Amino acid sequence: MTTAPAAYDAHHAEAGFWRTWVFSTDHKTIGKQYLSIGVFWTLVGGLLAAVMRWQLAWPDTKVPLVGEIGPEVFNMMVTMHGTIMVFFVAMPILLGAFGNFLIPLMIGARDMILPRLNMLSVWTFALASLVMLVSFFVPGGAASAGWTGYPPLSAKPAYTGVHWGLNLWILGLWSSRRSSWAASTS
Amino acid sequence: MLNWLSWLPENVSTYGADVDGIIAIIWYTTVVWFFLTFGTLAVFLILYRRRPGRRAAYVRGERLREAAWVLVPVAIVLVLDLWLDFRGAPVWAKIKIEKPRTEFAIQVTGKQFNWEVLYPGPDGTFGTPDDRQFLDELHVPVNRPVRVVLKSKDVIHSFFLPNLRLKQDTVPGRPIEGWFEATKPGKYELPCAMLCGFGHSGMKAYLYVHPQEEYDTWVKEQWS
Numbered sequence: 001m002t003t004a005p006a007a008y009d010a011h012h013a014e015a016g017f018w019r020t021w022v023f024s025t026d027h028k029t030i031g032k033q034y035l036s037i038g039v040f041w042t043l044v045g046g047l048l049a050a051v052m053r054w055q056l057a058w059p060d061t062k063v064p065l066v067g068e069i070g071p072e073v074f075n076m077m078v079t080m081h082g083t084i085m086v087f088f089v090a091m092p093i094l095l096g097a098f099g100n101f102l103i104p105l106m107i108g109a110r111d112m113i114l115p116r117l118n119m120l121s122v123w124t125f126a127l128a129s130l131v132m133l134v135s136f137f138v139p140g141g142a143a144s145a146g147w148t149g150y151p152p153l154s155a156k157p158a159y160t161g162v163h164w165g166l167n168l169w170i171l172g173l174w175s176s177r178r179s180s181w182a183a184s185t186s
Numbered sequence: 187m188l189n190w191l192s193w194l195p196e197n198v199s200t201y202g203a204d205v206d207g208i209i210a211i212i213w214y215t216t217v218v219w220f221f222l223t224f225g226t227l228a229v230f231l232i233l234y235r236r237r238p239g240r241r242a243a244y245v246r247g248e249r250l251r252e253a254a255w256v257l258v259p260v261a262i263v264l265v266l267d268l269w270l271d272f273r274g275a276p277v278w279a280k281i282k283i284e285k286p287r288t289e290f291a292i293q294v295t296g297k298q299f300n301w302e303v304l305y306p307g308p309d310g311t312f313g314t315p316d317d318r319q320f321l322d323e324l325h326v327p328v329n330r331p332v333r334v335v336l337k338s339k340d341v342i343h344s345f346f347l348p349n350l351r352l353k354q355d356t357v358p359g360r361p362i363e364g365w366f367e368a369t370k371p372g373k374y375e376l377p378c379a380m381l382c383g384f385g386h387s388g389m390k391a392y393l394y395v396h397p398q399e400e401y402d403t404w405v406k407e408q409w410s
Contacts, residue, residue: 071384078381146381152358153341159298159383 023123025115027100033122034096037129041088044133048081072161075144080136082147083169087176088132092125096183114186121182128175135168143169198374198395199350200367204277206351211273215266223259281352285365288331292324296336296343296356299385301376308409318408322391324376327401331367344380347393353379368395 024030054061055069062068069077100118104111112118136142142165145154149170157163191210197203245252293304293312303324307316326332336345338356346353350366368374378389396404 071387075381075384075386144384150342150380153382159341161384 023119025111025119027104027111027115027118030118030122031097031099031101034092034100034125037122037126038089038093038097041084041092041129045081045084045089048077048084052077052081072141072144075146075160076142076162076165079143079145079147079149079169083143083173084132086147087173088129091176091180095180096122096125100183112186117182118186121179121186124175124179124182128172128179131168131175132172135165135172138164138168141165195348196370197349197351198368198370198372199347199352200369201277201281202349202351204280208270208274208277211270215270219263219266281365285333285363286331286367288333288365290326290330291333291335292326293335293337294324294345294356295339296345296378296382296389297339298341298383299378299389301345301378301389301391302339303391305408316409324391324393325401325404326368326393326395327398328368328371328395330398331365334364334366336362336364341382342380343378343382343389346377346379347374349374350393355380368393371395371397371400 021029024033051063051066051069052074054063055074060068066073100112103109140157140162142162143149143154144160144162145166149166153159154166157166160166191206191213194206194209197206199205289310291306291310291312293306295302295304301322301324303320303322304312305318305320306312307314307318309316334345336354336356337360338358340358342358343356344353345356345364347366350368352364352366354362354364356362372395374393374395376391376393378386380386382389
């Protein structure tokens, strides 16, 4: 009987790099993972805001690294900035990072009730982030129908000139929502 | 900052003062409430800060005296909300429901990226050969109610007349009626207020409000 806790501890200590830092089920690690992805998106979203401000301050001049901001690009910046700041910064940092890290500590629980689902949630979110990031580099550029994505503007490529960008946008958004669903369940 | 209502575009609408009144109610209540709550927060942060020798109180929020900190503000917000509703409902009814009777109708169709303005012509009915269409210009006489039938050909646009305090989305496949009555002649902006594609920022028309004689002359010129 006395060997059980020792075996448990031994097993715990053996957990390798991958289990500890990457595919971890620990609520604190998951919270930190959410925080790192969220901080990355804060930088991207902030950059988009800076580009928009540049265009407003000095209209039709070249922005370093980005080039000239036409109306199509400006709409892309507006759309992606809104989407990113709400769904890829505010939600993952407030709920994913602080929620995961603090709530078990505040209520005195050992971890989330469904730690594996919690891990699935952060990795679904990472996948959603990847899809969203890729959408900047496809032909036609990123989504530009506003972050509200009202149809018919968002529904027909002819209206915005953006095709794959919008498909990836809705796919990324949908995956990030599945991630929130998993997180709130766990 | 407190008197930002004076920054609003010049009001030339018969119901503009009603709309501005509602905006003022919302503005002043939220400003007062903002300073009240954040002032309380700041005072409490300083007054009850961590000090040596003082233990934190464990507040369960169960006794009525403690729950009152939540219940009283909720009650105040609810009363303010109802007050706003009772003040706002007649304004909504005046603008959206009790439309004035008028024979003067114009059809405005949004498309990427212009406003098509259709007049029924002297016979007063749409779909007849004397209809005339103008691009990005709307002419109306002063002091006369104007009925606008708003349509869209492609995506959602928004018909916005800031000086007349009228904003209404135009939705494809669904004509929506609005009305306004201008009280002062002049040239006023009519931008699109709903992101509608890459040309959205340039989608702008003008409303020309003429004195009656000037308007009659304009009609004579166009339909002669």
